[in-house]
Amino acid sequence: MIGEYVAVASWVPFPLSLRGTSDRHSPTQIRHRDNVRQWPKVSAMPEKFLRTIDTMKRVIGWDEEALATLRGAANRGLGATGVALLQVRPLGPVLQYAGDVLAVAVEAGVPEAGRLAEDCLRELAERGQPGDKELATELAVALGRRSTGLRRAPVPLGDLAGALDGRAGSGPHVLDLLRGEVLSIDELDGAPAFDARSQEYDPHRWLVFTPEPRGVPYSEEASRGRARAWLAARGYRSAPHEL
Numbered sequence: 001m002i003g004e005y006v007a008v009a010s011w012v013p014f015p016l017s018l019r020g021t022s023d024r025h026s027p028t029q030i031r032h033r034d035n036v037r038q039w040p041k042v043s044a045m046p047e048k049f050l051r052t053i054d055t056m057k058r059v060i061g062w063d064e065e066a067l068a069t070l071r072g073a074a075n076r077g078l079g080a081t082g083v084a085l086l087q088v089r090p091l092g093p094v095l096q097y098a099g100d101v102l103a104v105a106v107e108a109g110v111p112e113a114g115r116l117a118e119d120c121l122r123e124l125a126e127r128g129q130p131g132d133k134e135l136a137t138e139l140a141v142a143l144g145r146r147s148t149g150l151r152r153a154p155v156p157l158g159d160l161a162g163a164l165d166g167r168a169g170s171g172p173h174v175l176d177l178l179r180g181e182v183l184s185i186d187e188l189d190g191a192p193a194f195d196a197r198s199q200e201y202d203p204h205r206w207l208v209f210t211p212e213p214r215g216v217p218y219s220e221e222a223s224r225g226r227a228r229a230w231l232a233a234r235g236y237r238s239a240p241h242e243l
Contacts, residue, residue: 060088060089061089061090062089062090062093062094066085066089067094069081069085070082070085070086070094070097070098070101071097071158073085073097073101074097074100074101074240075156075158075240076240077101077104077239077240078101078104079101079102079104079105079106079107079108079110079113080105080108080110081101082097082098082100082101082102082104082105083101083102083105083110083111083112083113083116086098086101086102086116087112087116091116091119091120091123092123092127093221094221095120095123095124095127095132095135095221096131096132096135096157096221096224096225096228097221097224098116098120099117099120099124099135099136099138099139100135100138100157100238102116102117102120102139102142103117103138103139103141103142104142104240105117106139106142106143107142114143117139117142117143120139121136121139121140124136124139129222129225130222130225130226130228130229131224131225131226131227131228131229132225133229134228134229134232134237135225135228138237148237149235150232150235150236150237151235151236151237152236152237152238152239153177153180153231153236153237153238153239154179154180154238154239154240155175155177155180155231155236155238155239156180156182156238157224157227157228157231157238158224158227159181159182160175160182160227160230160231161220161223161224161226161227162182162223163175163182163209163211164209164211164212164223164226164227164230165211165212165213165214165218165223165226166211166212166213167218168182168184168211169184169211170211171184171185171186171210171211172184172185172208172209172210173185173208173209173210173211174187174188174194174206174207174208174209175206175207175208175209176205176206177204177205177206177207177236178202178205185208193205194206207234214226
């Protein structure tokens with residue numbers, strides 16, 4: 001059966017890697033295509049075809065290289081890169097990253113982004129972990145279904161998550177909503193912009209917080225969702241961080 005999946009995957013009409021594709025088939029692809037000519041056309045076998053793609057997603061999965069690429073795409077707002085990864089991998093293990101890149105991709109009109117966003121919405125609703133509701137709202141906004149009163153800020157959710165969990169130190173921290181930086185309060189000691197007595201001080205620029213470690217095993221996905229929910233409770237949502 002896996003041989004059949006590989007044969008089908010060699011000529012499906014979307015990219016299966018980040019290396020790009022060409023309209024011209026290689027000799028191997030032509031051979032695979034000829035081997036499966038006895039199959040019905042894709043339009044005549046949607047259910048079997050979709051089951052094949054679902055199986056391919058389970059086979060490919062998420063290795064560290066792919067996950068690192070997805071992290072970068074989410075942080076920098078690279079929607080097309082994210083879609084290329086998510087088309088051939090399961091959404092479930094990476095919903096928090098997937099939702100971020102798909103929101104950007106939908107707004108940019110990236111092909112297949114809308115379909116993947118719908119799948120992501122369904123899985124977020126089924127899971128219901130902290131931050132999933134907030135991310136579903138962001139996807140609904142991108143799809144044009146609703147608006148949100150949350151202000152956008154260039155907040156790196158990964159950095160915020162690490163500080164909230166106590167992985168960046170136990171002392172008080174500060175979130176700089178203007179520059180999108182998460183700093184320990186000691187790093188701002190004496191900085192005029194953080195001194196309420198200075199003319200440079202802007203009270204709306206800073207969110208001061210104390211880490212709240214959890215007594216559960218660390219999960220990158222859950223930690224990111226928790227940071228998203230924490231930020232939304234304070235009236236903000238994360239926007240791609242400009243590097």
